[in-house]
Amino acid sequence: MVASCLVLLAAAVVLGARAVGREPTVTLLANWTGRDEANLRRAVIEPFERAYHVRVDYQGSSAESQVLGADVEAGTPPDVMVLTGPGELADYAGQKQLQPLDGLIPREDFGTSWATPLADGHVYWFPLKADLKSIVWYPAGTGEGQRRAARDDPAQWCVGMGSGATSGWPGTDWIEDILLQQQGPRVYQSWASGKLSWRSPEVRQAWTTWGRLMGAGTSEKLLRRTLKTGYAEASVPVTATPRGCTLEHQASFIRTQSTAWKQADGRYDPSAALIPGATAKDSWEVSGDLVALLHATPQAKRLIRYLSSPAAQRAWADAESAFSVDTRARPTATGPTWHRTLATTLLSPAATHCFDASDAMPPTVRDAFAEAVIDYLAHPAHLTSLLTTLDTLRSAPGQTWLPSVCDQVP
DSSP: OOHHHHHHHHHHHHHHHHHOOOOOOEEEEOOOHHHHHHHHHIIIIHHHHHHHHHHEEEEEEHHHHHHHHHHHHHHHOOSSESSSSSSHHHHHHHOOOOOOOTTOOOOOGGGGTSSSSSTSBBBBBBEEEEEESEEEEETTTTTTHHHHHTTTGGGBBBOBBBBBGGGTHHHHHHHHHHHHHHHHHHHHHHHTTOOOOOSSSHHHHHHHHHHHHHHHHOOOOHHHHHHHSBBBGGTGGGGSSOOOOOOOOTTTTTHHOOSHHHTTTTTEEGGGGGGGGGOSEEEEEEEEEEEEEEOOOOHHHHHHHTTTTTTHHHHHHHTTBBBOOTTTOOOOSSSHHHHHHHHHHHHTTTTTTEOHHHHHHHHHHHHHHHHHHHHHOOOOGGGGHHHHHHHHTOOOTTOOOOSSSSSSOO
């Protein structure tokens, strides 16, 4: 009877605290809205709230960087945030806005390209979700010869540069991946960490290779399609009759954001199989949603520990048909073949994983890079001027560059 009374009393205290607004609260900012936000609440936030009696005040925004910048300037940043850019996070760490995660997360369970120590030796972020980017999707039944022929026809690439305030990033993904596959992780890391000039022959070759694949400057109709199409709609012509395009260079997350690849039964090749001049072996560009701590309150630290746990990692990966790179949260053997093979690649110790270079760069360089790829598609003759401008930004003082973006460099 005493035990039963204590349970009832504890429940009453929790309900009472909620009623008067005294329940501990942690604020969380991320870019998930709509269906993704609903999945986050159901699979991650609500189980945390039930287990720890901490309320999560969640804000989702597709303009997260702008919202965060305004909040920081106003002195009201969230307790915890999730960003895709380690370069942006490194910038905030340099401003002393982030709190080290030492002792809060199992650092050894995430590779160095995911939980990257900065120059001070501290780790300031870890991945909640990961994606593979060195992929070219095509409809099932498209033979190798057909894929090779499609590669050399710019009209057969499904491409969309549109993404609101961040338009252009699908093009930066292309150029980054071409550089990685043509030159290997060592050159890629040198460039992504600000050491290699944008005007180097290696970087220029990546741009011109992409320009030839896209038919840059050759077709106004193709250019309009590329610039006016949002990245999530780029694959729609795959399901048209006759088919409007065949190949799409896009990250693994496109499988949950594009209905076309479900209708067309999408398969994939490693991008190295279709990029001209590719010589790298088992090297993959990756990206992720990275969790960082701004206020080390007890409830915020509890949320950090929870989000880095195998249970939360698995729950979010399952809810989004996505991937965790926590070695303790290995995926099950069920699900489609493409999902299982991508998960294996992301966790393979034999593979080299290099973080998305533009996401790893300082925000000013990242944003200028995205704008430059759009200019280049329309005016390939501007390339020298564009690379010179990007090189000037690279050399500007006061920027934080990551010391490493690859988990291993042969």
